[in-house]
Amino acid sequence: MTSSSSRREVAVVGGGWAGCAAAVTLAAAGRDVTLFEAARTLGGRARGVEVDGRTLDNGQHILLGAYTETLALMRQVGVDPDHALLRLPLQMRYPQDSGGMDFLTPRLPAPFHMLAGLLRASGLAREDKLSLARFSTTARWMGWTLNNDCTVSELLDRFDQTDRLIRLMWRPLCLAALNTPPERASAKVFLHVLRDSIGARRQASDMLLPRLDLSALFPHQAWACIERLGGSVQCGTAVKSLRREGRQWRLAFQDGNAVPRQFDEVVLALPAPQADGLLAGVDGAPRLPAFEYEPITTCYLHVQGAALPLPFLALVDDPAIGHFGQFVFDRGQLDDQHDGVLAVVVSASSEAIALGRDALAQAIAGQLAAVFRQPALAKPGWFQVISEKRATFSCTPGLERPACDTGLPGLVLAGDYTASDYPATLETAVRSGREAAGLILRAKPQ
Known part of the structure; x- marks a missing residue:
C-alpha cells in the first residue's frame, strides 16, 4: 500500500491513443504509472499491423493542423511532426476529368486563404462558389455553433448549398x-470541426499525412517515454475485473497466473463496451450508453511503378456503379519503402464490406483504373483490405456522451467517445487522455 509521501500508483487500462496520452501525462507529472494493454502492441484502432510480411496501418489517417494536443504530445515523446508528417494546405482535389473539382487554398492568412482558393477553384460553377461563400459567412456569423442540433444534410439544405457542392x-x-x-x-x-479548421488560423486547416506507420507515429515512442519516466507498459495483459477496496482499486487479470494488484487511481481507457463491462462490477459507477458504430475500410493495392499526380486525391464515390473509394493516397510519396502502394479509404463502409474483401478490392482497383485512365491499376500485384468494424461511434445529432469524471474517487474514463466538441478522432482521444490525467493530478488524495 502506498503512503502519501510516496509516488502514487496509477493504472491505465487500455493502450490506445487516449490511454497512451494519459499515461505519458501522468508519468511526466511524477506518478508511478502502469499501462495495461490486452493486445501485443499499443495504438488501439490507430496502429501499424504486420500483414503477409508487410507493415501497413490498420487504417489510413489524415490529421489536421488543428490537432494541437496531438502534435504537442508527439513532440513531448520525441516525435518531430515536421519530419513525421507531410503538411499540405487545405484542399479538395479530384483526378483530372473525373467529374470532380480542384480546390486548393494558398498559404495566405485566414480567411483570405479560403477566399483565394474559392476564386481559383475549377470544376465549380459560379452558383457553387457563391453557395460555399454563403455557408462560410453565415457559419462565422453564427459562431460555428447551433443551439438545436440537426443532421448535416438538414444544415446544408438550410444554408441553400448546391447539389454539386454537397457531393x-x-x-x-x-x-x-x-x-x-x-x-x-x-x-x-x-x-x-469546421470552426477549428477552416474557421481558425490558416495553419489549423492544413492537412497532415503520416510518413511513418501509425505505431511509429506515436504509440511506440509513448511506450519508450513512459518507461524512461519510470513507468511500466504491460502488453498482452487483459484486465478481468475492477473493484474498490478501501481507498484503493483492485485489478484482476484474465491470466489466471497473474496476481491481482492494487492502485491509488485508475484511468479506464478502453473502448466504451469493454469499459462498461468493467464498470458494471463497481458499486455506484455510471453505465455507459450503447453507442452505434460505423466501420472504416482501407484497401491497399500495389501496382509496380504506380504513381499518382499528388500524394492524395478525393474520389467521386458512387456505390451504384461499384465506385466505393472516397480518398486515395500514394504511399510511395510519403514513404520510399511503399513505392507503388496506393491506399483507398471508404468511410462509413457497411455497404462496401458487405461485398467481401476480394470483390471490394476488385471494385476499387477498377475505380482507380477508370478515373486515372491507367488500365494497369485494375490488376494490382497484391492487395489487402483492412476493416475496423467499430472504428468510431456513429456521430448523430444530440448524442449523449459521458464525462471523463465518473464521480468515484480515483476512477476516470478516457476515450474518443467521451464528452467533446469533436467526433471520434485521434485529437479527441488525446484530449480525453490529457483531461483524465488532469482530473487525477488535481484531485486531493483520499
Whole structure:
C-alpha cells in the first residue's frame, strides 16, 4: 500500500491513443504509472499491423493542423511532426476529368486563404462558389455553433448549398471527419470541426499525412517515454475485473497466473463496451450508453511503378456503379519503402464490406483504373483490405456522451467517445487522455 509521501500508483487500462496520452501525462507529472494493454502492441484502432510480411496501418489517417494536443504530445515523446508528417494546405482535389473539382487554398492568412482558393477553384460553377461563400459567412456569423442540433444534410439544405457542392465538398468532408453519412451526422459537431479548421488560423486547416506507420507515429515512442519516466507498459495483459477496496482499486487479470494488484487511481481507457463491462462490477459507477458504430475500410493495392499526380486525391464515390473509394493516397510519396502502394479509404463502409474483401478490392482497383485512365491499376500485384468494424461511434445529432469524471474517487474514463466538441478522432482521444490525467493530478488524495 502506498503512503502519501510516496509516488502514487496509477493504472491505465487500455493502450490506445487516449490511454497512451494519459499515461505519458501522468508519468511526466511524477506518478508511478502502469499501462495495461490486452493486445501485443499499443495504438488501439490507430496502429501499424504486420500483414503477409508487410507493415501497413490498420487504417489510413489524415490529421489536421488543428490537432494541437496531438502534435504537442508527439513532440513531448520525441516525435518531430515536421519530419513525421507531410503538411499540405487545405484542399479538395479530384483526378483530372473525373467529374470532380480542384480546390486548393494558398498559404495566405485566414480567411483570405479560403477566399483565394474559392476564386481559383475549377470544376465549380459560379452558383457553387457563391453557395460555399454563403455557408462560410453565415457559419462565422453564427459562431460555428447551433443551439438545436440537426443532421448535416438538414444544415446544408438550410444554408441553400448546391447539389454539386454537397457531393464534391461537404459530403466527403463529413464522412472523413465524422465517419457518419450527412443524412445521419450531427451538424453541431461538424460545425465544431469546421470552426477549428477552416474557421481558425490558416495553419489549423492544413492537412497532415503520416510518413511513418501509425505505431511509429506515436504509440511506440509513448511506450519508450513512459518507461524512461519510470513507468511500466504491460502488453498482452487483459484486465478481468475492477473493484474498490478501501481507498484503493483492485485489478484482476484474465491470466489466471497473474496476481491481482492494487492502485491509488485508475484511468479506464478502453473502448466504451469493454469499459462498461468493467464498470458494471463497481458499486455506484455510471453505465455507459450503447453507442452505434460505423466501420472504416482501407484497401491497399500495389501496382509496380504506380504513381499518382499528388500524394492524395478525393474520389467521386458512387456505390451504384461499384465506385466505393472516397480518398486515395500514394504511399510511395510519403514513404520510399511503399513505392507503388496506393491506399483507398471508404468511410462509413457497411455497404462496401458487405461485398467481401476480394470483390471490394476488385471494385476499387477498377475505380482507380477508370478515373486515372491507367488500365494497369485494375490488376494490382497484391492487395489487402483492412476493416475496423467499430472504428468510431456513429456521430448523430444530440448524442449523449459521458464525462471523463465518473464521480468515484480515483476512477476516470478516457476515450474518443467521451464528452467533446469533436467526433471520434485521434485529437479527441488525446484530449480525453490529457483531461483524465488532469482530473487525477488535481484531485486531493483520499
